[in-house]
Amino acid sequence: MNDISEDRQWIGIDVSKRCLDVYIRPLGRALQVTNSELGLVELRQQLNGLVIGLIVLEATGGYQTLAARTLMEQGYPTVVVNPRQVRDFAKATGRLAKTDKIDAEVLAHFADAIRPEVRAMASEDGQRLQALVTRRQQLVEMRSAEKTRQRTARPTVQANIDTHIEWLDEQIKALDSDIEALIQQSEQWQRTRDLLTSVPGLGPATIGVLVSQLPELGRLPAKPLASLCGLAPMNRDSGQMRGKRQIVGGRAAVRTALYMATLVATRHNPVIRTFYQQLLQRGKPKKVALIASMRKLLTILNAMVAHDTLWQAPACSLPPAATPVAATT
Template identity: 25%
Template sequence: MHKLFVGIDIAKLNHQATVIDETGKILGGSIRFPNTTKGGTTLLDHVTKFRDGDTPIVFGMEATGHYWLALYSFLVGKGHTAIVINPYQSESWRKVYMSAVKTDKEDAFLIADLLRFGSIKKSQVPSEVTIALRNLTRFRVSMSLQLSDTKRRILTVLDQVFPEFPALFSDAFGKTAISILEEYQTPEALETLSSRKLTNLVSKLSRGRFGKAMAQSLHAAASDSFGITFALDSFSLQLKLLLHQLGLLVGQLNLLDEEIAKLFGTESKLLTIPGVGPTTAAAITAEIGDIQRFKTSAQLVSFAGINPTVRQSGNFIGNKNKMSKKGSPYLRLALWQASVVASRKNPVLKAFYEQKVKEGKHKMTAIGAVSRKLTGIIFAIMRDNKSFMI
């Protein structure tokens, strides 16, 4: 039975589609349609004009950002076969044609032709739960960056108005420190309190952990502060707003973690790896998807972009090779964060890390080596569905 092949060049607002038959002949030219329900219907109406009875139709599109997902969902929902292609494959196919032309029409044709020859490694479309986890864990990365930036900005204000304050606490963003700042943003404000009132306040805010000694330290720092003494109202307002923003972000991150935990559950064998917590395990699982996509741990290492690049020229081979940083940046980040913790808490990886440092490796290079070893462990655990064994 003959087939029709539809290559779709994906974009944010409008897509381009080209239909070809099994001989590679373009049917009806290329059409442009909007990324809407009406646009999807326009595409189907155009394609079915060339269909003879039950002629199979194969749609193909690149995994371009997130813009392909809505059209893919639409086509699959209508009962059609839709294949998602890695952009690297279509780019390689372009080289076969030795084409320097890159237009939407040209790209749509190349995708259709790639479908026709069938030499495609399909990009797997994740399950609904995996997509949900991926959305939330990636959003969490964004929120965490905002939180870090907010903390940096708070410290910037304190550096100007009350530079001594952060050093008074083991954690400048602990509950007690933040609660005091929410009430009193400047040294002058703290100085207005009597020793007794400040002691009672500190004791109340810290639930008895701190008392007179901390109050005395605060009073001494406030009275001898080297902070600026002008435009304090503006700095005070800025600090209040930043502290409010900090509280919102912390609350939102807690909410995200709760939802991620619900989706991910507690059954994953990745949770048996010392140093890999629930949120990190969820992020790693969401980014990897189906482990069967990878035949070896080396493929997973490459997918994460933590494989070292090799610099060679003639007889020279570099020994300070950097990570390739190709592949999933979110998986790479999750693996890196897990490796930092595992190099301290996981007996196997801690020993491996210390050995690399003894060999003269820079600490960051040693962490990179840990991340590759950890990825191998993760690959085996997910492939065999077995717990981590020391």
């Protein structure tokens, strides 16, 4: 960026259920509006005449959606960031106190100093699909917990648990139907789903997560996409010490879906199975080999979507030995 920072304003918005606390840097102006359409009209009036470099909001359990979508639709450069990044930034700059106004000021400082990349927000249908897929994951987790309780439950509660599991099964099936119906409304989603379905090891649940929560699939180079999913190994070196490279961050739901798909692929997908076995034969730990296989699978999926090509095992050549990485919890 060649523009002088002082010529532009950097805006942080701390989001709560009812209010938006706004800080404009470097003007030092703070204001508060309601987290509503009326409040956003008032905010736009306050922004008129400003040369805005970036507006940054934290992801706040969905409460940021209305403000972020409205600001983007009005043409403002707007980014929703991970709260962990902002907390780390606040600690690094010595801002340990926490109030809504201070948080907004920290977000404005973060916008000015870090300048995260602006990405298009998911469409209304995209957000609906994300919500359905997320809800399905929640119900699957509930069902797993109930099945664990089912094994050791006393007879007095066994029937209740059985009934709840049956209800969860019905709700998951209903969500599967809703997800499929929504995908059918988009030719692009249908094509992506068809491409991914051709890959041995990928089931409907994984495909739903990838379609809804990784719209960048097929649109980014392999390395940035791996970083976005938390599969890019990070160096841990200091002085003469050379630590193990680790994966960290990224979209947890996508990484979890890829992990489960890769577990299946190491048994049923010929390319991933061979790649995984080769790493084990070279002495790599199982977890390291599995993470490398996750990244290999993601690279294949990305290429398939980018080139609109169905799965063809003979055409997917194996890469050279992967650099070992270690998982972090």
